[in-house]
Amino acid sequence: MPPAPNPERRSAQSRRATLDATIELIARDGYANVTIEAIAAAAGVSKATIYRWWPSKGHLALDAINERVGQALDFPDTGDIAADLCAQMTEVVGLLNSDIGTVYRGLIGEAQSTPVIGAAIRESVVDAQTEACQARLAKAVAAGQLRTDVPTRAMVEMLIAPLHYRMLLGTDVLRPQDLPDLIGYCLDGLRPTSG
């Protein structure tokens, strides 16, 4: 095992170039068709430098995504749960239809054979989003806008799963304008019965 490198001496420029090249190449050629060597060449960086800071292509790609998305994608709270969900999910759909989305798709592909990557995706992406969404839904439940007998986690999955399904298995990408209907159908089943 090599001694852990010292992050303080890390070259910011190499880091930047590597992360950028990662996203650019994966967006162009597809996750599995991109090699670490190609990333190194495109970034003008040596392979050793990449391996010094990232243990695998998966970790590198995930890092690249997280860095781009930041801690963004917070849920608004206007009181109108349908509108708020729609606003936030529209942003998500925008991301998924961008280069980031292509990288994300590839990463989920990788995760099917590399459990470590699956765990890392959950930890740094999925869980954060899920919890934020659950929080917003919980407020709606408290406000009497949603049923109390459905766990918010189940609600989240009902809303989010179709996005992933379309991205991973569909031909046509999910368009932002499809969101209101989709959300509507879900909420219809999640509202308290008036009787």
Next chain:
Amino acid sequence: MPPAPNPERRSAQSRRATLDATIELIARDGYANVTIEAIAAAAGVSKATIYRWWPSKGHLALDAINERVGQALDFPDTGDIAADLCAQMTEVVGLLNSDIGTVYRGLIGEAQSTPVIGAAIRESVVDAQTEACQARLAKAVAAGQLRTDVPTRAMVEMLIAPLHYRMLLGTDVLRPQDLPDLIGYCLDGLRPTSG
């Protein structure tokens, strides 16, 4: 290009051994960690024979799945749409939790970087299932049990997407006993408003 081989002279035994080894190895080691060479060795078959009959690991794995699942998984029609959906989806969940599921997961992973495989999965697996489900839902719509203003395709996705989401991104596999609730929440939003 070599002349297309004559399927009539094909060795049934080699085919069997190859398909079986494919599923066994992928179930054990994960899709991406299995090489064609390993499959050939495990099946006691030569690499050339595999390449003669399948253009890629993806096509081979897909073939192996289809052969196991057959044209099964038809939807029953007892008149009770919730019960019928639950019965069929229980079978699907059973498959996804078996070796077949592992191969299917890996295949969807592959599809993220190999569009041909994505198309092949849709053609031979997804579309058939979707259409069968749509047909059963259409009957329920006609019987006045479901709303007429929601496309059956959208209904199908609401039901099926969470299964895939859990399989591809979850830690805990979806258990059969979770199905009734899941289906219930969906149908609650899909039933005609009584007023």
Next chain:
Amino acid sequence: MPPAPNPERRSAQSRRATLDATIELIARDGYANVTIEAIAAAAGVSKATIYRWWPSKGHLALDAINERVGQALDFPDTGDIAADLCAQMTEVVGLLNSDIGTVYRGLIGEAQSTPVIGAAIRESVVDAQTEACQARLAKAVAAGQLRTDVPTRAMVEMLIAPLHYRMLLGTDVLRPQDLPDLIGYCLDGLRPTSG
């Protein structure tokens, strides 16, 4: 450990091209400056093929030499020991001043840090030459032309060592016309004392 390859199926053409490229490149660039990758590229052969048949650059280079020199370099026997030695050693000097000599030098260099190569050189080159020379000298001893109290092995080294010394440590290569004097000085000390 990979299964031993089957020599009968070996590609004669790849073997030829590899051995030729080895000698050519080493003669041009010097032993240590030649990489296996460069040999592979120059020979139009893949690295894997080289590693399949030779365990290291040293073994490859030694093979290349042996193949060129063959079992040649036998000692003549005209009855005149001085003339016979001179004739044979002239041939040796010719070889050492050719491409083969450059490879041989490099190989001896390698042997200084890689005992396996040293042993292989001795086994396939040095010992054969030494024994042939000893045999010729033994005849001269039996014929009363050389002292009986000096081991033939010591005689061989007295004759052969200066060639190596000049090759490995000298600036000016040893010229064929220097041989008669060199041999003469040695034999002067090795003839029976007439008194």
Next chain:
Amino acid sequence: MPPAPNPERRSAQSRRATLDATIELIARDGYANVTIEAIAAAAGVSKATIYRWWPSKGHLALDAINERVGQALDFPDTGDIAADLCAQMTEVVGLLNSDIGTVYRGLIGEAQSTPVIGAAIRESVVDAQTEACQARLAKAVAAGQLRTDVPTRAMVEMLIAPLHYRMLLGTDVLRPQDLPDLIGYCLDGLRPTSG
């Protein structure tokens, strides 16, 4: 090109540690198996410091040898040429059988592919020894103990070459007790013919 470093400010301690580590590591692992990085680590010195003062591993190793051997190894002059040669060469053999010898062997190996090192070895080691030996032999010639028609340079090579030959190509190291015979055979051919 960086400005030449100022030797007056050089750290004597770093120099010592580097030279010692060089000999120790090469004696243990063999010349070619020792990296500059390993020397730096073993000496507790940074790579840059080594590169600041020595242009290559070869120059470093040669420096290490010279520093150990000093200007020693002068030829005695008791009047008995055989005894004097034997005395001095015994010392040489002692050195060659020590750690220094291992380094020297490796260095000669390096010289086969790096002409600069060959020249440096000749300049700082071989030539000095040769000249000293020639000087002693010249005295013997003048004293009528050796032939006048053989260049002293040729005499030196006859004596010295077998030592190198054994060191570079032999299995068994040359033992000190072998020296008298070896020298005897040579001198037998180099003495004036009494008739």
Next chain:
DNA sequence: CCTTAAGCGAGACGGTACGTCCAGTCTTTTA
């Protein structure tokens, strides 16, 4: 005393080659 300029350790960097592995093609032999 205080600054400055060098040598120094540490170690990150762009490269190059390593020896291994597998993809996908091809040839030879067996049934």
Next chain:
DNA sequence: TAAAAGACTGGACGTACCGTCTCGCTTAAGG
């Protein structure tokens, strides 16, 4: 004539050093 066996080219893998570089730290000299 399909299939088994397996050698072949090609190319990426992840590792190890190369020789260069930039960083702070120490240390001695000169103002």
